[in-house]
Amino acid sequence: MARMNLLQALNSALDTAMAADERVICFGEDVGQFGGVFRATSHLRDRYGNERCFNTPLVEQGIIGFANGLAAAGFRAVAEIQFADYIFPAFDQIVNETAKFRYRSGNEFNVGGLTIRSPYGGGISGGHYHSQSPEAYFCHTPGLKVVVPSTPENAKGLLLASIRDPDPVLFFEPKRLYRAAVGDVPEEDYTAELGRAEVLREGGDVTVLAWGAQVEVVTRAAEMAAEKGIDCEVIDLRTLLPWDVETVTRSVLKTGRLVINHEAPRTAGFGAELSATVQERCFLYLESPICRVTGLDTPFPLAHEREYMPDHLKTLAAIEQTVNF
Amino acid sequence: MARMNLLQALNSALDTAMAADERVICFGEDVGQFGGVFRATSHLRDRYGNERCFNTPLVEQGIIGFANGLAAAGFRAVAEIQFADYIFPAFDQIVNETAKFRYRSGNEFNVGGLTIRSPYGGGISGGHYHSQSPEAYFCHTPGLKVVVPSTPENAKGLLLASIRDPDPVLFFEPKRLYRAAVGDVPEEDYTAELGRAEVLREGGDVTVLAWGAQVEVVTRAAEMAAEKGIDCEVIDLRTLLPWDVETVTRSVLKTGRLVINHEAPRTAGFGAELSATVQERCFLYLESPICRVTGLDTPFPLAHEREYMPDHLKTLAAIEQTVNF
Amino acid sequence: MYAPSSVDAPRIHTPDFITESALTIPIYGMLGEDGRPYEGADPSGVAKEIVLAMHDAAVFTRLLDERMVAAQRQGRLSFYLTATGEEAATVGSAAGLEPDDMILPQYREQGALRYRGFTAAQFMDQLFATEDDLGKGRQMPVHYGSRALSYMTVSSPLATQIPQAAGYAYGQKLAGEGRCSICYFGEGAASEGDFHAALNMAAVIRCPVIFFCRNNGYAISTPVSEQYAGDGVAARGVGYGVRSIRVDGNDFLAVYLATQEARRQAVSEGVPVLIEAMTYRLGAHSTSDDPSGYRSRKEEEAWQRFDPIARIRAFMEAQGWWDAERDEALRQGYRDEILAAMKTAEAKPAPSLARLIEDVYAAPPWNLTEQYEALREQVRANPDAYPKTAGRIE
Amino acid sequence: MYAPSSVDAPRIHTPDFITESALTIPIYGMLGEDGRPYEGADPSGVAKEIVLAMHDAAVFTRLLDERMVAAQRQGRLSFYLTATGEEAATVGSAAGLEPDDMILPQYREQGALRYRGFTAAQFMDQLFATEDDLGKGRQMPVHYGSRALSYMTVSSPLATQIPQAAGYAYGQKLAGEGRCSICYFGEGAASEGDFHAALNMAAVIRCPVIFFCRNNGYAISTPVSEQYAGDGVAARGVGYGVRSIRVDGNDFLAVYLATQEARRQAVSEGVPVLIEAMTYRLGAHSTSDDPSGYRSRKEEEAWQRFDPIARIRAFMEAQGWWDAERDEALRQGYRDEILAAMKTAEAKPAPSLARLIEDVYAAPPWNLTEQYEALREQVRANPDAYPKTAGRIE
């Protein structure tokens, strides 16, 4: 065990993966000598050489196109997109290519070796283009897996699992926690299972669901609710596609209430899918409407970032409203 | 009034728009002399000249980038993307640029004059890449409007309204109906209001909601249900963003039941948003779970297209299940 | 150190712009229109067996194209797309490679696939989406693919395969087995952003990939004059620092030799190479297209004269390697084989229902399993509505 | 008719590849390192007032950059990005245009904006996201924009503005008012697919746009040697059939004259033109960056010697247009003005809460109205949590 922040945990995961398997290749804008603008790939070039960790030209569609080809050739391509806001030029390569590669070829070819890492989310005064949470776009795309860690410990385990998973994975890193989240992380090689949610806090009154950086926010809201005598069950979804329907519905069948929190705009965010599916499965058990606490239906703002964010206060209000419905 | 198929109605709308306003400019791959691979832009080049209706090089990101610039310069840019499956290379220009143009500039600049037309949907043996329904991706993007017509008559009115709307509009055309849907269409200039759903059939037992080519499918299912004594209220959503929450919730408050049909894969499709919002607003009135009849969570298949599609039979089964819950 | 102001580039003191005339790109050709080698062109580097094999594959695909267009007109097939007129470009280049070099096609390269040995039955299984299709019936006709033949499955979105080829080739270089990739694309697809990404990345990262542009004059209805304003696609290579050549794309020998040389450089030096093959799409874009709306019969007829098969046949006959009798025998044999294979494929069942949810992931997650269960019940309950699968649900 | 095999391009009969050495691109320069005109360079075409105005704008932004980097270090500002060393490229080119030509910037073109007349107060309102910011406080610092000054609001996603510039310019051409657009981008951004799309489209559709590349050696940490393998960005223009020039980007006169000539050709002939200005990013990429991780002090110092402001000042002094006293007065005046403007801006309130949901659409739809109502209640109920807006809710 070592104390690490979330970035160090990710760096440790990449280091571990590259040491264990020479077919793991890391690349992206500024990831080589510089180690990435957030330094997630620090030292990897020195340790594994420029052939296995390198800068690419500045072209996201090319990075993912290249990564698809490299993965198809049997490598474990780990591509970094510098900010999730800049993943959209690669959208075609991800949605039309990565996601459909195995299916369209009848499994003659696949890009299961691909992992796309990208920092996402707000709370860093980043405005429109350094704050977005684009996970819902990818969750509507069969063939992809979508993973979002929330702590240094699960970040390392989930990233190692993603790199080794037989399917392509989008791995969104909560950059607000890069340095803010610090915890004990095993130094050795370990994986955390994809597709599993984690119940962080058991409770009987209401289920509160989040992922990534918002897990901390809802946990805080749950603590405040506890002071008011409301007993929240807090779930960290961790994998969004495919998501852990069993853990979530089991909880809602127990509590009868669900509050979902995400940073992305409300309309057609991933909260909508969770809400729709849970009400299909728990209909007779629901005691109040499933409630979403989300970003607004605006581009991500700067001056009003605080007002925009689905913070602990809004979450607490939603919890109370849900319980008192 | 004239008998027109849906393509002719669209062509008539473009012709009307170009005749009325010389700032309407149409372009895209093969839209010039050839009139588009589906012929939606037939004769426009001859009538309005190559400056106002022209072929572009084969590059969707460029087409929409160019269109954004042209719209910012005060023109009504009507860009065609040959198939909705090929809109993804332009995703960045649409999601990061078109959608945020007005907001990010504090309304110093806007691309409200932009309309993006694109044929979408399955049922034509088009396999993965000539069948997709990508509307949900755009519905998660504040700043865009998303419109889907279902008949020749509303196609013309909605397209004219979209071209003249002060906001950028994605206009998805149900290509399965291009020649199959025929109806009376006014020859003169008229618009259909954006943001309004249409109640096609009144009924008290269950609300059935669809858009585009699926309207026909659910109508057929409603007729079959009627024979079994189930009285469906059928709604054609027409505009997906912003959608007509009032008409939909009014209906569900009356019927207590909702079946949503769309062709796109289920997970995180736009049906999820509709379901989530309706259960938030109609919770106490719902008598059975809101039910989604959708495409499968696979890429769009070829040999098994029929099996994949949310057809009238699956819709009928869902209606019965919902009513008999 | 980066210091352009101090490099010894020539200085000018008036603002003179350079134009495309700064660069002249010649065309590499071996055979004239009549199939006779140009003066100064030495065809002895192309072995007889290679010439015969190229011709053989070209004739096969020409006949396949004819047969399938007819089948589509008869309503037996939903869609087809010919490569008529472009056989020298696709077959000639495939012949210039090693068999386990990777091919990343656009969609009009049935010639290359045939050269690698794809059988009539394999073509038909894909075209008719039978249960034996390697692609499991999931894609439209002509979306072939075969791992055994190192032929990446066709994907409709244009140009996506170009940066993929760079990545694939980089993997081949890392693997160190002396292989390379070839990536085919049309001059239309070369307008996509992915083309730019690919050439630049391949040059910077040094990937052993041959970018092979089939410049056939049209992208559906769009002529090259509305596709680009420069001197074609080869002129772009220079800007990326990628070695480039323009070749007569209707000349089997020139395409073969250029590709062979490109391969040698790509593999031995670990660099990309660009080949632009000037050719012409003699047929419609696809069976959904009608070229009479955008080009003249006269233009088409003018290009008939450059028919690559006729030219190579004249060359073969002049060498004494070929005659009318052999030609007729070859053609009749293929006609029969193709027709028989088509009939066999037409009689085969579609892939079973379970294929619908396989291969989305390595293993289906809960949502797909549930959707499949529900679908199976649906098909069982309404067998008439789903005739392809109702008979044989597992 | 399209018939490349029959055009009179030269024929070759051996597969010889062309390389970038087929094309030599000179550098257009007027002033030497010391600020003295080269032999054969005639500076008389640049009026005194233009030189003074360029120098003035350059000094202003140089001082603004210094002040704001300091402010960021003091924690008064979240982010900043300097253009130090690149003033000749941005100011010189803006000076070569007409005031109502459209500018589509990347983000490092404060020089061009200042040349157009953006005031210290306007800079500060944007940087501090005050209620008077033209952008309504919605974007990070340095994302300036002004309709009045024909300066399109900066957008962070790289290269998106390049095809937009083509479209904007096409509109200008249709409007027939003799205007053009200029589009700035870095050599890093030129690797994006949008660059390729833009140059090709502008050439084919014939748009009067000046593509202006600031080649400053780096894209954050990535040096040009890892960005491209060809001869820079100008070499690409030829492939698109776009007239191109490479210019010493630290030479005000050369940039000005090249841009003026480019504008003339763009507007009179309705075509795009590409200018590659060779320069150097003397500072960090932004205040979030530390260049010591990827380049040497020595390299930076070597480039100090080409400082464009020093060179133009030497030129001005040699002409008898400038001296130390005037220089100090100018600088002190701007230092004071900038500091005062910063203090004023710091004291201003943020935009009111209602701005948060405005301008997403021309008019807010129901979902935004509802979300705003709920938010207003939320802020009212928890004023301490939302100090920027709680005080003044409408």
Ligand SMILES: Cc1ncc(C[n+]2csc(CCOP(=O)(O)OP(=O)(O)O)c2C)c(N)n1
């Ligand atoms: C991204 C994308 N955009 C549009 C299309 C539709 N489309 C299919 S083929 C084609 C023309 C391609 O022309 P070219 O690359 O020259 O190849 P050719 O057909 O001439 O062999 C177009 C526009 C597509 N398949 N993918």
Ligand SMILES: Cc1ncc(C[n+]2csc(CCOP(=O)(O)OP(=O)(O)O)c2C)c(N)n1
């Ligand atoms: C699409 C996109 N990808 C990545 C980034 C992150 N980014 C911001 S600036 C930059 C480097 C740009 O370099 P260059 O174009 O040379 O301009 P310079 O900073 O040198 O002026 C990068 C990678 C971005 N803003 N947009």
Ligand SMILES: [Mg+2]
């Ligand atoms: Mg072509």
Ligand SMILES: [Mg+2]
């Ligand atoms: Mg740069």
